[in-house]
Amino acid sequence: MRRGIAVSPGVAIGTAYVIHEIFVNPDTQRLEDTQITAELANYETARDKAAADLRALEKKVDAQVGHEEAFIFAVHRAIIREPAFTNKIRNWIVEDKMTAAASLHRLLGEYTAMFTKTRDEYLQERLNDIRDVIIRLGSHLNQNPNSGEKPIDGPLIVIADELLPSQAVALGQFDVNGIVTQAGSQTSHAAIIARSRGIPAVSGVKNILRKVKTGDTIVVDGRAGVVEINPNSESLAAFRKLEREFFDLRDQLAANRDDPALTQDGVELKLEANINGVDDAQAAHAMGASGIGLYRTEYLYLTHADLPDEDEQYEVYRNIVANSPNHNITIRTLDIGGDKTVAYLGHDHKEANPFMGWRSIRLSFEHPEFFNTQIRAIIRAASEFPEGTARLMFPMVTTVEEIRKLRSMIRKAYKTLSARKVKICELRIGMMLEVPAAAITIDSMLDLVDFVSIGSNDLVQYLMAADRDNPKVSHLCQPLSPAVLRVLKHVIETCNRQRVPVTVCGEMAGKPKAFLLLLGMGLRRFSMSPSFVPSIKQLASQVSIEQAESIVASVMKFKTTAQVKRYMTRQLEQLAPNLTMLDSN
Numbered sequence: 001m002r003r004g005i006a007v008s009p010g011v012a013i014g015t016a017y018v019i020h021e022i023f024v025n026p027d028t029q030r031l032e033d034t035q036i037t038a039e040l041a042n043y044e045t046a047r048d049k050a051a052a053d054l055r056a057l058e059k060k061v062d063a064q065v066g067h068e069e070a071f072i073f074a075v076h077r078a079i080i081r082e083p084a085f086t087n088k089i090r091n092w093i094v095e096d097k098m099t100a101a102a103s104l105h106r107l108l109g110e111y112t113a114m115f116t117k118t119r120d121e122y123l124q125e126r127l128n129d130i131r132d133v134i135i136r137l138g139s140h141l142n143q144n145p146n147s148g149e150k151p152i153d154g155p156l157i158v159i160a161d162e163l164l165p166s167q168a169v170a171l172g173q174f175d176v177n178g179i180v181t182q183a184g185s186q187t188s189h190a191a192i193i194a195r196s197r198g199i200p201a202v203s204g205v206k207n208i209l210r211k212v213k214t215g216d217t218i219v220v221d222g223r224a225g226v227v228e229i230n231p232n233s234e235s236l237a238a239f240r241k242l243e244r245e246f247f248d249l250r251d252q253l254a255a256n257r258d259d260p261a262l263t264q265d266g267v268e269l270k271l272e273a274n275i276n277g278v279d280d281a282q283a284a285h286a287m288g289a290s291g292i293g294l295y296r297t298e299y300l301y302l303t304h305a306d307l308p309d310e311d312e313q314y315e316v317y318r319n320i321v322a323n324s325p326n327h328n329i330t331i332r333t334l335d336i337g338g339d340k341t342v343a344y345l346g347h348d349h350k351e352a353n354p355f356m357g358w359r360s361i362r363l364s365f366e367h368p369e370f371f372n373t374q375i376r377a378i379i380r381a382a383s384e385f386p387e388g389t390a391r392l393m394f395p396m397v398t399t400v401e402e403i404r405k406l407r408s409m410i411r412k413a414y415k416t417l418s419a420r421k422v423k424i425c426e427l428r429i430g431m432m433l434e435v436p437a438a439a440i441t442i443d444s445m446l447d448l449v450d451f452v453s454i455g456s457n458d459l460v461q462y463l464m465a466a467d468r469d470n471p472k473v474s475h476l477c478q479p480l481s482p483a484v485l486r487v488l489k490h491v492i493e494t495c496n497r498q499r500v501p502v503t504v505c506g507e508m509a510g511k512p513k514a515f516l517l518l519l520g521m522g523l524r525r526f527s528m529s530p531s532f533v534p535s536i537k538q539l540a541s542q543v544s545i546e547q548a549e550s551i552v553a554s555v556m557k558f559k560t561t562a563q564v565k566r567y568m569t570r571q572l573e574q575l576a577p578n579l580t581m582l583d584s585n
């Protein structure tokens, strides 16, 4: 049994499918002599396509971002053309009869071994370039390992260090019942994706890649944060019973999708969904969300082979608005930086503190053209639907001056579109509240925005000075800590007093204990992973506002997170014993 962090509730059993770095399934099969020429040609074609990608990308980045940022793609092209690189691959295909994919995997292994011996940061950065080039080449091989054929029969439990966004997207075609990662935490990619699909998951499990091999039987307990490898028959039988109960509860709750979201005493709530793409928008619909409270547009950039231009973005956004419940959607501008980076925005230089560095709107100000392109695409897409249904939101707002600057950028985008005679409508503009400075001064920001959405994932990490992705400090990065609860209460009460709509769109909104507290603090709008909407709707129907307020009154007196958690576990058991299975500790 291995322990980790419970990141997506429920119990799942399946066959392990181990994803090694970058390649889902490094191919071990040897080529026949008659296949060698074709495999060499396969590699050459991939090389040409990758080089063409890079040329196109360099051109786009040069125009939209800047000359200096575009240079990195010239470097990547040079790596692809590097004789030492190519000769090795050719050699392994011919001499060792390895596939091109397996050769790329071997090459990456060699470079990794070589570069990790050095302490030279510059050289270590170059390893990232080589890795990027190898991923790009791999994605152009005929048998693209990241989107390859079904590897083994499901249901599968995916085991990985951490999932790359592109891998997570590719997994959509497999029968995945659970996810276990070595790195990561509550708010990393794998966790967010697992929750949006309702798949039990555990993250931060030390050494799991060394302990598990593809084909092992794995149990994932996403409530307790436990993973069992090849359990004995009694243990397996007990987990099978729990797994059945989890699926039954999930199916039973899904039946409430058309019911209104009401508390026991009839107060209406807005339960919206967080999405990364059009599949999630459809899932939000299926789960009965009344809208999309957060569309994270950075996934479009992270999974796009190059840089999406205005028309490409417009098409994607329009499709997502069209697929959102009631066309009701809050579109967040690019939140890149921190844990999510793209080379063309100058993220090839490592920052000492990326989460406190150059991320989100901070980099937008430095690349106004790049940023304006996105704003124009969003305005164009939103303008095709009834006015007011699609909104624009900015992440990581820290100061009043930033909001003023953003507003002037939006005015500029409207002007450009008007001059082009494009149909436009006025969008409501919101800020994400994720930075303590903004929480403290929220009263002075409210007359500059139409709504506020609390990004508790970031707010908690900044308040507690504990990295949201570092399992070593996850005991501090706790949304139920007294410090966080006081700040949340202050912000929600201030917004309510000044009559500015306020939502929580961080992961805590979909967690039963946190939901009860937010409700008692006066919150009426929540945005969460689509799969949590049915259970939160059910929980809301079993609690009155008065009960939630009295819970908050008691909790605000506690001095430790442990006290809050213990008390909330008891409250939840009393109010909704039927839902404790969906709570995680």
Ligand code: PEP
Binding pocket: 187, 294, 296, 335, 434, 454, 455, 456, 457, 458, 459, 505, 506, 507
């Ligand atoms: C948050 O910080 O709470 C949030 C919703 O944004 P993200 O998780 O994308 O940083």
Ligand code: MG
Binding pocket: 395, 434, 455, 457, 458
């Ligand atoms: Mg955030």
